[in-house]
Structures are given as structure tokens and as C-alpha cells.
Amino acid sequence: MSLLIDSLITICNVSTIGLCGFAKIPQIIAIIKARSTKGLSLTSLMLELTSYTIMLSYNIYSGYSFSSYFEYPLMVTQDVVMLVVFLLFTGRLSPTVLVPGAAGAYFAYSIASGSLPHALITTLVGLCTPISASSKVMALFTIIRIKNSATVSVSSLSISAYTCFTRLFTIYVESADPALLMNFGISLMLNLCLITAAIVYKPKKKEE
Numbered sequence: 001m002s003l004l005i006d007s008l009i010t011i012c013n014v015s016t017i018g019l020c021g022f023a024k025i026p027q028i029i030a031i032i033k034a035r036s037t038k039g040l041s042l043t044s045l046m047l048e049l050t051s052y053t054i055m056l057s058y059n060i061y062s063g064y065s066f067s068s069y070f071e072y073p074l075m076v077t078q079d080v081v082m083l084v085v086f087l088l089f090t091g092r093l094s095p096t097v098l099v100p101g102a103a104g105a106y107f108a109y110s111i112a113s114g115s116l117p118h119a120l121i122t123t124l125v126g127l128c129t130p131i132s133a134s135s136k137v138m139a140l141f142t143i144i145r146i147k148n149s150a151t152v153s154v155s156s157l158s159i160s161a162y163t164c165f166t167r168l169f170t171i172y173v174e175s176a177d178p179a180l181l182m183n184f185g186i187s188l189m190l191n192l193c194l195i196t197a198a199i200v201y202k203p204k205k206k207e208e
Contacts, residue, residue: 005173012166013067019159020071024078027153031085039149039201041142042086047135049079051128053104055183057111058125062177068170071163122179129183136190140197149198157195164188 031037056072080101087093110116111124143149164184171180 009170009173012170013070016163016166016170017067017070017074020074020163022078023075023156023159023163024082026155027151028078028082028085030151030153031082031089034151035089036151037086037089039143039146039152040086041138042090044135044138044142045079045083045086047131047138049076049083050104051132051135051183052076052079053108054111054124054128054131055180057108058121058128060112061114061121064175068174125179129179129186132183133186133190136187136194140190140194143194143197143201147201148203149201150203152194152198152202154195154198154202157191157198161188161191161195164191 031040052072052075056069056076059069059072084093087097111121114121116124139152143152164187167184168181168188171177171184
């Protein structure tokens with residue numbers, strides 16, 4: 001690769017990882033500040049967490065460069081925190097959530113370690129695109145249905161859109177993995193739709 005391409009990949013990797021380090025923080029703060037989850041979907045969050053977990057495990061299993069997917073452990077961690085906050089403010093947080101949490105962790109380990117058959121792993125990765133898309137479609141429908149995006153963070157969505165764009169570039173240059181390219185391409189499009197909906201349905205501040 002040329003020096004220019006190498007430099008662009010480095011910039012994309014650093015900026016993507018850096019931004020993903022706090023991508024969900026604005027959203028978590030918005031929920032805590034409002035003490036409400038209005039405009040957010042639990043189903044969407046669960047689907048997103050599932051998609052991120054599978055993709056993280058798949059990248060580890062495939063032996064890709066850590067710098068090309070380091071944002072995934074950051075996003076998984078933040079999604080877990082956001083899930084806990086969501087359940088807390090909806091009165092559904094209890095010790096029973098540890099059971100599906102442990103099952104999910106074991107499932108991720110099985111993929112990353114290659115304990116599952118290769119054919120099954122590739123099938124699961126293929127499912128990540130519809131899972132991720134469904135997550136964002138659910139989030140979009142929730143905003144449109146209630147016509148309110150009071151606790152939806154446009155900052156978090158914008159960071160997500162940017163990182164999808166940078167990953168499209170780095171993956172295309174480094175591996176051209178079709179499953180990953182499709183996943184990020186569709187995610188970018190839906191993130192842009194979510195940003196538009198969040199802006200349109202953001203409640204107007206009352207003039208004093």
C-alpha cells in the first residue's frame with residue numbers, strides 16, 4: 001500500500017477507536033439526566049449488543065489486526081452499561097439479568113475460540129447485518145411512533161455514522177471482507193436515517 005493509503009488507514013483507526021471510546025456516553029448521560037428512556041427501544045439495544053458481540057468474536061476468531069476492530073470491545077462495554085441504566089430507569093433491573101449475561105459471554109467465547117463449527121460462525125456473522133439493521137429500524141420506528149426523541153443523543157448517532165464510514169474504508173483496503181462491508185454499509189445508511197429522525201422529532205425548548 002502507498003504511504004498515503006497507510007496514513008489514511010492510521011487516521012481512520014485512531015479516530016474510530018478514539019471516538020468509540022465515548023460514543024455512547026452522551027446517550028447514557030441523556031438518559032440519566034432525563035431519568036427517562038423515552039424515545040429509546042430496549043429491543044433495539046439488545047439487538048445492537050448482540051450484533052456487536054458477534055462481530056467482536058468473529059474478528060478475534062479471524063485473527064484480524066486488533067487495531068481494525070478495537071472499537072468493538074469499547075462499544076460492547078458501553079452497551080452493557082447503557083442496558084443496565086435502561087433497565088434501572090424502567091424498573092426491570094434485577095439479579096436475574098446475570099443469567100442471560102453469562103450465557104451471552106459464553107456464546108461470544110465459543111465463537112472467538114473457534115469452538116463452534118466454522119460454517120455456524122460464518123452464518124452468525126451473516127446474520128449480524130439483519131440483526132444490526134433490525135436494531136436501527138426498531139430505534140427509528142420507536143422515534144417515529146411516539147414522535148419524540150427527547151433522550152436520543154444525536155452526538156452518539158453521529159459518532160456511530162462516522163465510524164461506519166471509516167470502517168468501510170479500512171476494511172475495503174485491508175481485507176475487503178464482504179460480510180463486514182455489507183454490515184457497515186447498511187449501518188451507515190440507517191444511522192443517517194436515525195440522525196434525521198432524532199433532529200426532526202427533538203422537542204422544541206420552551207421559551208421563557
